[in-house]
Amino acid sequence: MTTKQNTTEDEEDDVRRHDLSASAIKTHNKCPRQYELTYESGLPRDDTNQYLVVGSLVHDSLEEVLNEYVENGSEFESENRIARKLKREFYTREDSGDYDTVLVEDYLRDSAIDSLDTAAKYLVKRNPDIRGIEVKSFFELSEIKASALGYMDVCTQDEIWDWKTGSAPDEDSEDEDEVIQGSLYMGAFYHEYGELPERINFVYIKEGTVRSIDASQDNWDKMLQRARLLMNSVRSDHYPARPEESKCYWCSYEQYCSASPVSIQQVQEEIEDGNVDYWEAV
Numbered sequence: 494m495t496t497k498q499n500t501t502e503d504e505e506d507d508v509r510r511h512d513l514s515a516s517a518i519k520t521h522n523k524c525p526r527q528y529e530l531t532y533e534s535g536l537p538r539d540d541t542n543q544y545l546v547v548g549s550l551v552h553d554s555l556e557e558v559l560n561e562y563v564e565n566g567s568e569f570e571s572e573n574r575i576a577r578k579l580k581r582e583f584y585t586r587e588d589s590g591d592y593d594t595v596l597v598e599d600y601l602r603d604s605a606i607d608s609l610d611t612a613a614k615y616l617v618k619r620n621p622d623i624r625g626i627e628v629k630s631f632f633e634l635s636e637i638k639a640s641a642l643g644y645m646d647v648c649t650q651d652e653i654w655d656w657k658t659g660s661a662p663d664e665d666s667e668d669e670d671e672v673i674q675g676s677l678y679m680g681a682f683y684h685e686y687g688e689l690p691e692r693i694n695f696v697y698i699k700e701g702t703v704r705s706i707d708a709s710q711d712n713w714d715k716m717l718q719r720a721r722l723l724m725n726s727v728r729s730d731h732y733p734a735r736p737e738e739s740k741c742y743w744c745s746y747e748q749y750c751s752a753s754p755v756s757i758q759q760v761q762e763e764i765e766d767g768n769v770d771y772w773e774a775v
C-alpha cells in the first residue's frame with residue numbers, strides 16, 4: 494500500500510475536493526450511471542429518505558455518547574447505563590428539529606431505538622481503547638493519482654468499527670461493498686496513525702451481528718481496482734448504466750435514468766407510442 498502524507502491544514506481539509514470516498518466507489522461499482530447522477534449531475538439529494546434520517550440519528554447519538562466516555566476516560570462497563578444515555582441522546586436529537594423525521598415510520602424508529610441496546614452490549618463486550626471517533630482522513634492514492642476521504646466511525650488501537658443501521662448481507666461470504674469500504678478505511682487509518690489496523694468490523698446493530706474483513710493486501714488491491722475503474726469513468730466522462738431490478742429499486746435517481754422503466758424519458762416515450770395513457774403513467 495502506498496499513501497502520501499497530506500500537509501493541508503485541518504480546516505482546509507473539510508472543504509477540499511476529494512476524488513473518492515467509500516460510498517462513491519461502492520455506487521460506481523454497482524452502476525456507473527448511478528454514480529454520475531449522484532455525484533456529478535448536480536441533482537438534489539433526497540435528504541428526507543427515512544432510512545438516512547434514522548441512520549443519522551443513530552450515528553450522531555453514538556458519536557455524542559462515545560465522545561463523552563472518551564473525554565471522561567470512562568470504561569464501557571454498564572450496558573444499561575450506556576443504552577440509557579444513547580436513547581436519551583436519540584430522543585433529544587429527535588426533538589431538536591434538526592432532523593427531518595416527518596416521514597419516519599414508527600416501526601423504523603422503534604427498531605433504531607432497539608438497536609442502541611445492541612450497540613451498548615457490543616461496547617461493554619469489547620470495552621474498546623478508543624483512538625478516535627468520527628475520524629475524517631484525507632489522503633492520496635498515488636497508485637491511481639486520486640485523492641480520497643475515509644470517514645471512520647470508531648478507531649480503536651487496532652481496529653476500525655463501522656456502525657451499520659441496515660441489514661447485513663445475506664451470505665456469509667465476502668461482500669464487495671464491505672471490502673471496498675473497509676479497505677478504503679484501512680488507507681485512512683494508516684494515514685492517520687502510521688500503522689495498519691488488524692481488521693475492520695462492520696457492526697450491524699439492528700441484527701446484532703458483526704462482520705469483519707482483514708486489513709490485507711488482497712483486499713486493498715480489490716478496492717484499488719474498483720477505485721481505478723471509477724477514475725477511468727471520470728477521466729473519460731463515460732458512465733454506462735447497469736440496470737438490474739434489485740439496484741434500480743433502491744436508486745434515488747431512478748426517474749432521471751433513461752435505462753430505468755420509470756424514468757421521465759421512458760414514460761414519455763410510452764405515452765407518445767400510445768402504449769399507456771397519461772393517468773396510468775403517473
Ligand code: SF4
Nearest residue numbers: 524527736741744750
Ligand atoms: S435506475 Fe438503475 S440503471 Fe439507472 S442509474 Fe439507477 S441503478 Fe443505474
